[in-house]
Amino acid sequence: MPIVDGATPLAEQVEAAISAGADLVELRVDLIDDVAAVEAFLQTHDSGRIIVTLRSADEGGAWDGEDAEKIAILERLGLLLPGYIDCELALWERSANLRQKIGLVCDTEVDSASGSASRSDASDILRRKNQLILSVHDFNGMSALTARSDALLAAPGIAKIAVTPRDAGDSFQLLEWLRESSTRKRIIAIGMGDTGVCTRVLARKFGGWLSFAALEDGKSSAPGQVTITDLRDRFRWDEINADTRVFGVIGWPVAHSKSPQLHNAAMRAAGIEGVYLPLPIAPTYEAFAAFMNRVLATPTLGFDGFSVTIPHKEHASRWLAERQFSQTALCAACGAVNTLIRDGEEWRGENTDALGAIAALCAAQNEADARILKGKSVLILGAGGAARALAAGMKDAGADVIVCNRTAAKAAALANELGVRHQPWDQRGVIETDVVINCTSVGMTPDVDASPLPIAGLRRGMIVLDTVYTPEETKLLRDAKAAGCVAISGVEMFLRQAAAQFRLWHGRDVGVDALRAALV
Numbered sequence: 339m340p341i342v343d344g345a346t347p348l349a350e351q352v353e354a355a356i357s358a359g360a361d362l363v364e365l366r367v368d369l370i371d372d373v374a375a376v377e378a379f380l381q382t383h384d385s386g387r388i389i390v391t392l393r394s395a396d397e398g399g400a401w402d403g404e405d406a407e408k409i410a411i412l413e414r415l416g417l418l419l420p421g422y423i424d425c426e427l428a429l430w431e432r433s434a435n436l437r438q439k440i441g442l443v444c445d446t447e448v449d450s451a452s453g454s455a456s457r458s459d460a461s462d463i464l465r466r467k468n469q470l471i472l473s474v475h476d477f478n479g480m481s482a483l484t485a486r487s488d489a490l491l492a493a494p495g496i497a498k499i500a501v502t503p504r505d506a507g508d509s510f511q512l513l514e515w516l517r518e519s520s521t522r523k524r525i526i527a528i529g530m531g532d533t534g535v536c537t538r539v540l541a542r543k544f545g546g547w548l549s550f551a552a553l554e555d556g557k558s559s560a561p562g563q564v565t566i567t568d569l570r571d572r573f574r575w576d577e578i579n580a581d582t583r584v585f586g587v588i589g590w591p592v593a594h595s596k597s598p599q600l601h602n603a604a605m606r607a608a609g610i611e612g613v614y615l616p617l618p619i620a621p622t623y624e625a626f627a628a629f630m631n632r633v634l635a636t637p638t639l640g641f642d643g644f645s646v647t648i649p650h651k652e653h654a655s656r657w658l659a660e661r662q663f664s665q666t667a668l669c670a671a672c673g674a675v676n677t678l679i680r681d682g683e684e685w686r687g688e689n690t691d692a693l694g695a696i697a698a699l700c701a702a703q704n705e706a707d708a709r710i711l712k713g714k715s716v717l718i719l720g721a722g723g724a725a726r727a728l729a730a731g732m733k734d735a736g737a738d739v740i741v742c743n744r745t746a747a748k749a750a751a752l753a754n755e756l757g758v759r760h761q762p763w764d765q766r767g768v769i770e771t772d773v774v775i776n777c778t779s780v781g782m783t784p785d786v787d788a789s790p791l792p793i794a795g796l797r798r799g800m801i802v803l804d805t806v807y808t809p810e811e812t813k814l815l816r817d818a819k820a821a822g823c824v825a826i827s828g829v830e831m832f833l834r835q836a837a838a839q840f841r842l843w844h845g846r847d848v849g850v851d852a853l854r855a856a857l858v
């Protein structure tokens with residue numbers, strides 16, 4: 339865990355980090371910006387669990403002094419036996435002076451150990467010199483991985499590489515490299531930014547020696563760093579091992595997704611050894627297909643299931659069709675898959691959006707059976723991905739579906755494809771219907787005062803479901819309640835589609851109330 343704050347006493351921060359469960363604590367001397375304070379702290383602290391780092395500006399840090407001064411500081415701090423000294427590989431290569439001085443305070447043998455950091459490492463350290471960490475950073479992409487891999491693996495000490503993945507596909511490239519290289523020496527491999535969160539969580543599964551976590555939000559030393567509480571409580575870092583099954587949500591963006599919160603909590607409660615990650619994949623079919631092809635070709639990545647969200651639901655359906663894998667008739671009809679399930683060496687597609695919507699409608703009516711929709715008229719607002727799945731699902735359940743969309747041509751195309759009716763957008767307030775489902779994005783945060791349906795279109799007894807779930811109570815739902823309708827929040831649908839996914843992946847049920855509790 340890195341410490342970057344010079345204002346709070348270091349002893350207090352190190353104590354907090356160790357009590358929060360950190361195996362090692364990194365003092366970012368460049369950010370703390372007070373060498374004397376670090377020195378004073380190390381004189382009285384002898385755990386051997388401290389990494390001293392004086393990161394240079396050209397490698398993303400704040401140190402912009404001379405090499406000679408930096409070397410002198412590292413030597414001085416190294417003599418106090420913090421445990422570990424981090425130094426950039428570039429500096430190591432260019433400065434014979436550094437190699438000589440660091441050699442006095444660090445073990446500079448070529449590292450042959452592998453495995454992950456633990457508290458017992460500390461006692462070894464105290465008996466010997468400090469351990470050396472040589473690091474490489476790439477804030478623009480992944481090129482350092484190919485350009486610097488050989489040098490890093492041949493150099494002494496523990497290897498650290500931090501790169502900037504464009505998406506989760508790049509992150510898995512890094513993790514594969516980690517798995518191959520970690521048999522040779524101890525390695526820290528980090529993907530920075532939101533696109534690299536999976537590298538921080540899965541480091542242990544792939545043989546990484548260490549992952550970095552922040553003590554709390556706002557105290558991170560690099561973009562995308564998760565907090566130690568998230569790493570240990572949400573992602574169950576301490577239980578991750580080479581056999582941990584991996585699940586995740588593929589989308590762009592996905593940082594805001596609540597699915598990791600739900601599925602990790604549900605797996606934990608059910609005692610399932612698995613982890614569920616946000617997996618941002620660039621918003622093109624090519625990026626999606628490249629990621630899935632990598633998953634397919636590399637079963638050792640350990641993926642067993644994915645949720646798929648905007649803009650990849652259509653891509654998932656197309657990819658399954660191209661690979662001649664199966665998908666349900668509903669997925670084929672609406673051209674959208676929101677759940678991928680590994681079946682041996684194949685993948686198959688399901689769509690739980692309609693299941694979730696139908697289950698939410700049933701629950702609001704205290705009915706267990708989708709037959710309550712038979713013969714009911716259902717007005718679908720919108721003609722995008724969500725509308726396609728829900729219109730197909732409602733039609734399957736025997737409802738009389740009418741589609742209304744701002745862009746009339748899209749409503750007509752969807753209605754014709756599914757064999758349902760469509761009406762002009764400006765008629766949506768006068769259509770006589772039993773159920774209205776909003777599948778547009780109107781009313782979503784931050785546009786919370788907008789509603790897709792005029793108040794005049796709401797009649798007592800009507801059932802109104804909003805697929806928008808942020809905010810939980812939209813303007814449409816407030817209007818619906820005021821007009822005496824049954825108002826159902828998108829959260830109810832979201833929880834039930836997640837429960838359906840859980841059943842598909844794990845073969846068992848999870849209670850909607852347990853999922854709801856995980857959302858809070």
Ligand code: ATR
Nearest residue numbers: 720721722723724725743744745748777778779780
């Ligand atoms: P999703 O996959 O969530 O359905 P989408 O495919 O982008 O997302 O579809 C968004 C839907 O919201 C579309 O039906 C869109 O209408 P258009 O087809 O006319 O674009 C609808 N939508 C978005 N903003 C809207 C607005 N301000 N008023 C009415 N409809 C809107």
